[in-house]
Amino acid sequence: NFMLTQPHSVSESPGKTVTISCTRSSGSIASNYVQWYQQRPGSAPTTVIYEDNQRPSGVPDRFSGSIDSSSNSASLTISGLKTEDEADYYCQSYDSSNPWVFGGGTKLTVL
C-alpha cells in the first residue's frame, strides 16, 4: 500500500500564489494519475484537477496541477488567490492494488 502525504495547512494572502504538495510514499507518482479535490467548509468535495493537470469545465485557470518525478510528488498551484479559495484540498491517486487513495488534506487559509 502507498500513502499520499500533504501539509496539514498553508496560508497566503489574497492575490498571491500558493502551492500544495502531495508526496507518494512508494511507487512512481508518474505511473498513476493524480486528482485534486476542493472542499469548502460545510460542503461536499468538488474536483478541481484530474489526470495530473486537467481542469474540469468551470474551474478557473488559476488552478493548475503538476507532477515532479524527482520528488515523487504532485502539486496543486492556485494563483491570484481569492478568499473563496479558502478550503480543504485533497489529493488522490491509485494503483492496481489500491483504488482511490486520498491524502490527508491541506487546509488553505487566505488571509
Add this chain to the structure above:
Amino acid sequence: QVQLQESGPGLVKPSQTLSLTCTVSGGSISSGGYYWSWIRQHPGKGLEWIGYIYYSGSTYYNPSLKSRVTISVDTSKNQFSLKLSSVTAADTAVYYCARGWAAGADYWGQGTLVTVSS
C-alpha cells in the same frame, strides 16, 4: 450535468446494517465506462474511499471494510446503493456518493450524515 443525491436513514443502531442509496440524474448509470463510488468522511477528518461498482457490475472494496460492505446497482431506477453491516460508532460519518473512473471522481453528491447510536 450529472447530479447525485444520497438518501437513507440518518440514525442507525449499533450492530445493524447501514443502507444508503444514491440517485443519479442527468445521465444513465448503465452507459459509459464509469465507476459509481462511495466515500465517507468522519467528523473533522479526511476522506476515506469505501468502494465502487463499475457500470458492468464489477465491484471493488476498500480492504479495511471489505468484509462488511456491499455495493449494488439498480439500473431501472438509475440508482446505486451501499450496505455496511455490523456498524459501530466508528462508522459515524458523512457518506458521499460519486461518479468517476478508475483514476478518480468527477461528480460528487452533497453527502449525508449517518450517526450510529442506540
